[in-house]
Amino acid sequence: MGMTRLLRQPFSHPALPSVSFASRTIIVTGANVGLGHAAAAHFVRLGATRVIATCRSESKCAATLAGIEEAAGRKGVVQVWELDYSSYASVQAFCARADAELDRLDAVVLNAGVATRIYEVAEEDESSLTVNVVSTTLLAALLLPVLRRSADRFSSENNLTVISSEVHQWAKFPERDEANIFGSMSDPKTKTMAERYPASKLLQVFAIREIAARTHDSTPFVTVNMVSPGLNKTSLTRSTKGLEAAVIKIVNALLAWEPDVGARTLVHGVVAGRASHGVLLDHCELENDALAPWIETDEGRRLQRKVWAELERKLEAIRPGCVAAMEGKEA
Template identity: 40%
Template sequence: MNTRFAREHLGGQLCTTVEYPTHSFASQTIIVTGSNTGMGLEAARHFVRLDAAKVILAVRSVEKGQKAAADIVNSTGRKGVVEVWELDLARFDSVKAFAQRALALERLDVLVANAGIFMFDWSEAEGSEATVTVNVVSHMLLVMLVLPKMRETAERVGSAGRIVFCGSFTHWMTKFPERKEENILEGLDDKGKARMRDRYYVSKLIQLLVGRELAAELEKSTKPGRIAASVSNPGFCKTEIMRHGSALFELYMKFMRKSLARTAEEGGRTLVLPASADETSNGQYYDSGKIGMPSDWVLSEEGMQTQKKLWGELTARLEKIHPGVMQNL
């Protein structure tokens, strides 16, 4: 096992207490995807507690989202702040419809890309493997589509907009053999070669790489309105993301959650803390709510080359999904 991984992640999991967010989000509008349960719900609850003017729960099930909204109101006492909007990241038309609605907002200060899936068996969404579609492609499509509103807001209020991707320490846990494919994303769509028990880890590594490249592109941009993009690893938390595993796997995870896992509330803090930072957070990797370092491979020459390659492939795919979308960058 990599000694830095053991020290920073396993040790940090047991010994680090995540800071309790206190930064005010007064007047701000915030979107949190996957916020009807788990860390997304708890992050949304924190944003409401911290005086956000509007918090949008972007959820696949409106019914579950409404229950989550009622729970937030009950715990914070703040009415008229939470809104529930439908967003199905397995469908590009849903992402586009959501983004179109978001463009009509008076302002948009923060986007927390939290939603994700952990699939053990092959499944497809929009003609590609579902994990990559949901965890990577759809979230980046959403980012690109709402970027004009975030820039407009940042320019008007004089404060950088923040995009926070929910990352994972599991980006350390894959050898990522697909990186050697001529086209990585197309290689991940090959059912015959798919290693599904590794796929979530791969998706989180790709998310980290393209998130870093997005930050680099934002840094170079001369368009008005500064935006900071960061990736935040919440650590191992008590959530439902692995619910599709076998009964034996669930028994194992039950033991691990009891022994090692943070609460969903603590995980939610790790999504709120980067959202409270200024534009110097652009390109940062957060670990347990503090600025940290991603894996050695991510920082290696091969990692940086793969990052560029993936960015080119992803942006080409986004252009096919929504022609002209990359002009928003």
């Protein structure tokens, strides 16, 4: 994020949300800790009828449920479902369950993500790419038809919000001209783990902008947007070590928001409305400088098409027909 914005952050808290979510059903992924946990509590506090909070393992579900209910002061609203972004089978099972069990779905907040310097492979790609890019996009593709069906049934204004980051601007992205971008970024011999989180967020921005463009004329309309939630005291950077970890700890202590404050931006993303379709929201502002300016140049559009072409092949290999269904077309 910009230095000026960062230095102002401790003195510019987003407003406490007061909009009613009565009768609404909302999914929040990555809700066992941090922003997801706090956002789920906000939705419960604001009257949501049903909040589906996700965590990676069954062992964490009970603690997640208890923590959200305690923070929100309401019981009987939250359900905790298992969802592991590092497994495409888990993603598909989760979406199938949502399709089968949720008679209504008003909003989805795709919050889960990973920031790591440790090279690991999940499915066929480096884990950051699998979690932050492929699985996030797969969830969007599989849940958009559920949101659209619910919007049609209840005449509701539905929304899919992806938690992104302004740090995508930091990505050097040396793999941009490779014939196989995902393959090159996943090659252990050429890995650039020091900048992997910004790079994965850049690819994520490309993917969500493309989804927004492809669903712009879908009926019923579902708003697809992104949120840059600012700097928050979460466990996202827990894999950092040494001097870097010490610097992050100091910066967080001085400038970062508590999760309850940062999560207000997630709630805002859900109610930002049609004008936010395809937009990267920042500090609850529609007009901002969070998006890297070059993304909207000819070069940015070229790279977005290139990244999407690779990503679409991956999605179709995982779930044939999911892209057409996402766009509201017959598979």
